[in-house]
Amino acid sequence: MDFQPTRDQRDLRAGVRDLLAGRYGREALRAALDGGAGVDRTLWRELGEAGFFALRLPEADGGVGLGLPEAALVFEEAGRALLPGPLVATHLAAGVVPGAAEGTAVVTAFDLGGPLVAYLAEADAVLGLPAGAAPPEGTPVRPVDPLTPLHRVAAGPAGEAAAGLEAYRAEGALLTAALQVGSALRTVELAVEYAGRREQFGQPIGAFQAVKHLCAGMLVRAEVARTAVYAAAVTGGAGETAAAKLLADEAAVRGARDCLQVYGGMGFTWEADVHLHLKRAWARAEQWRTAAQAEELLAEELLAAEPADGAAS
Structure with missing residues (x-):
């Protein structure tokens, strides 16, 4: 595929x-x-x-x-x-x-x-x-x-309204995960851009190993989450969608936090956009499917996939 x-x-x-x-x-x-x-x-x-x-x-x-x-x-x-x-x-x-x-x-x-x-x-x-x-x-x-x-x-919502909303939950979670991925990728760009122009001790802070590690970690999480979202969008599987939401939430929240770390005190000011990505990531992490709900769904799928006692593994 x-x-x-x-x-x-x-x-x-x-x-x-x-x-x-x-x-x-x-x-x-x-x-x-x-x-x-x-x-x-x-x-x-x-x-x-x-x-x-x-x-x-x-x-x-x-x-x-x-x-x-x-x-x-x-x-x-x-x-x-x-x-x-x-x-x-x-x-x-x-x-x-x-x-x-x-x-x-x-x-x-x-x-x-x-x-x-x-x-x-x-x-x-x-x-x-x-x-x-x-x-x-x-x-x-x-x-x-x-x-x-x-x-x-x-x-x-209760009764029919709750049931009606449940029919949209998986797709809503996947599309929210896609929003989170976009935010995570943008914070990578912001961190790399700022690390390239902010100087300390006569050189860009991006030359320091600690900053390189932060940016590399952000990129890895964002790309892994993006791959999971794309895969879930193609397969439509409930487990894949839950995993994609989990990974995307983590990538967006941790990515924004690490971007703030790269920015230092500047990142916490109202003029910077980094804090907006973090606040939006926090809000989206509670939408359509929370981490706890996604983990429960994944656990159910894994347990259902386990072979019965005595079956060949």
Whole structure:
């Protein structure tokens, strides 16, 4: 099985990177921070027009007609750019919630496994709730990521709503893992760039072995996670998806922490973008499938695969 991206897939990734660089570059990111958390409806519609949310809808239904591997590539680029908003939920809602595919509707989900819901105030619908149901009322909660507003609701989804959301959990976890991979790869770039221009004792800090080891470790974790995400996107296996989420969460969180270490005190300032990657990685690690949930799923699969007592190994 060939896990290398095809020419069309590489062109798709390059096109999305160019789109986001032009529409949501660093200046737009900093402007969003200054303007407060929320969803930029104009940007959301532009993403819809570009096929971001309808990527996997059949062409007969107005979609692009691509698959989960292509979606993983697209979401990787979104993670690299720190693109905010309930991207995963709206993508999963395409073809289910009116306006989601076109980007005219913002859709969130009870993806945190509890009473906290991201972007609830901006949402037109909540994935998993009955069609036409209005989003529940919530109380604002101070978020760890300044661009991921949270609300606490009275209770999480139950009954049919919980079952409906569960049908999306594996794909939601994989796409969130792709976002984490994009962030992890970006922090590698930031660390290497800073290590090449920051000087101490008359030479770039990248010449010091300790900094080299930090950057090398970041790259290894990010590439291993990317490989796991690509493989899970192709195979669609539950175990592969759980493993990909585990590896991607670790790569994003540890990568951002190591990048902060390379930056030193500068990395903790509001002007640097490194802390934003760390805060977003923390938030995503609790979305769709947590580490504990992924570990339980993997354990179940491993136990189920063990040969019965007395069977030949």
